[in-house]
Amino acid sequence: MAVNGINGTNGVAHRSSSRVVKPGIYAPIPTFFKPGSEDLDISPFEAHVVRLAKAGVNPLLAGSMGEGHHLTHRERTTLIRAARRVLDAEGLTEVPIIAGTGAGSTRETVELCKEAAAAGADSAIVIASGYFAGVLAGHKQALKAFWREVSQESPIPVIIYNYPGAAGGIDLDSEIITELACECPNLSGVKLTCGNVGKLTRICATISDPSFESLYPRKNPKAPFLVLGGFTDFLVPSAFANAHGAITGLANVAPATIARLFQLAEASVSDRSVLPEAQRLQGIVARGDFTIAKAGISGTKFLLEKLYGYGGLPRKPLPPIDADVAQALWEHPDTIALVKVERELSGKLQS
Template sequence: MAATTVNGFHPSRSLKPGVYAPIPAFFLPDTEDLDIPSLRLHVVRLAKAGVAPLMSGSMGEAIHLNHAERNTVIKEARSALDEAGLADIPIIAGTGAGSTRETKELCREAADAGADFSIVIPPGYFAGVLASNPKALKAFFTEVADESPIPVFIYNYPGASGGIDMDSDLISELAEHPNICGVKLTCGNVGKLTRIAATVADKSFYSRFPRKNPKAPFLVFGGFADFLTPSTFVNAHGAIAGLANVAPYTIVKLWELSVAALTDPAALGEANRLQAIAACGDFTIAKASIAGTKYLLEKLYGYGGLPRKPLPPIQSDAAEQLWAHPHVQGLVQIERVLSGKS
């Protein structure tokens, strides 16, 4: 992760601007039990490229994991990083659930398992009630953050929360909470991102709203890699992007060029070139969902496997088309160059 000042934040130990990846859950083919060796290998592979892990998120099929399994993937990720000499890499853990009570329980369990931060999605089962009730949503996140032993991210992903799409006013209000440390905007709304980033970039923000953990400021992340460069220019802090599983060196390089371009206009041309490659790859691979990402990991690195049922595997013809797609091949080629494997 970058160790330079980015958009007013001075990184120290834990929460830093940069690139994070929602790590897939890997399963054994015959039993659907967790494939721990593949998980450990993947977490370390990405961390060595400069990508920190988010465990038990949407890509990690958290909805398919029981509490014990969620805790296991956190513990194994922490152990793998520590054994690889990467003890400074933080772990974000998904702790969303259907009720406030269970969400708080998952936050406590994640902290005990070794997570540094939690990320919470609005409960979507009763979205018909909650989507039009910002007071209830604010109360949910406030109560969770009040009682969580680790700082809490807001996860705004309408596609996985029954259509709940929190607006910039509500998220900016929640940013004032001392134990809420950021937002992941998988809604893809750059205007929303701009407004929230402007709020927390104000020089008086932290004096008015100090943090419970001074190493956990409020950071604003896009949920895709396809607008990383423009988001950097409006005071955002990086991305939590599924594409970083497939092309970690590419997305980290894109982030580094985007940051460099803030002070060196000469870097902007290369940043824009790489952003175009990433945006095309992100668009095509995202349409293949979790099964497509796992197929590409299998193709590239020799592990990946299948989603847990009832999610279906990618069909063989669709898999072949995905691999052969110019957007994917363009991304694969630049990743091989940047990783030194061309």
């Protein structure tokens, strides 16, 4: 495998061409903390990364679900190294790692991209800071300049993270995203946590056109520009729009189910005989996504505790989920239906 030099200052070689983000399902992995101290709890983190990877779901570290905003630079790189180490130890050497590298300034974002690459990340995902959203939200050129400079300076490909809820309401439209994709060869995708299916369709109309690759080649030819949803409630429609999968918090709770839905959605584009099953599973997943997403990070961690025996609390000042709300979430028909399917599918994987 080719080695494209040494990144960062710690002498770690990063094989930037060996692993790339491909179409599929990615989960923003929660960061687990030790009770009381709130220090990183690496053991359940490693177990969870492996559990998901074996189910066909790839990791995104230090994202919104991973409380990246609450992590120091050192903690972010600790998580990346731990994930790479445990994946390799399990023989999952080709599983790529996406790392959240969003920060307040362009300068710090670039710094985080370089640190992530040196630690073993294969791609970065970058959100605009919402602190000065009042200035940035309506300033198209400033927003484009941010991702242009970050992608130019990053040693690994960069994914645009469009999440208005975590960026002070900054919501990139399809025009800005498409222009960035055409103008910045080290951009390798977008995650649309805005949940806008029309926007996804418009972007795919350009990105997935056969001419795009030749007109706008990527810096790394093996890392194409991917259009990824931020939820799983529209995986089937997005497959028919020629999108490339999703980065979704729900895959932490039901990895085998989400991976199976993606497979069915992709297959149904050319084989209509599997479309009814894809639509059936899509309905279960869409209802589960709607219900569980509202419970946020603390709700996801609660469900992981119930299902797998680890989860814990978010880092302060995020509050834990209220006990009554947690019980209602666990007993909700949408959660019950999703957990039932997940247990059935994960049992087949293990048998």
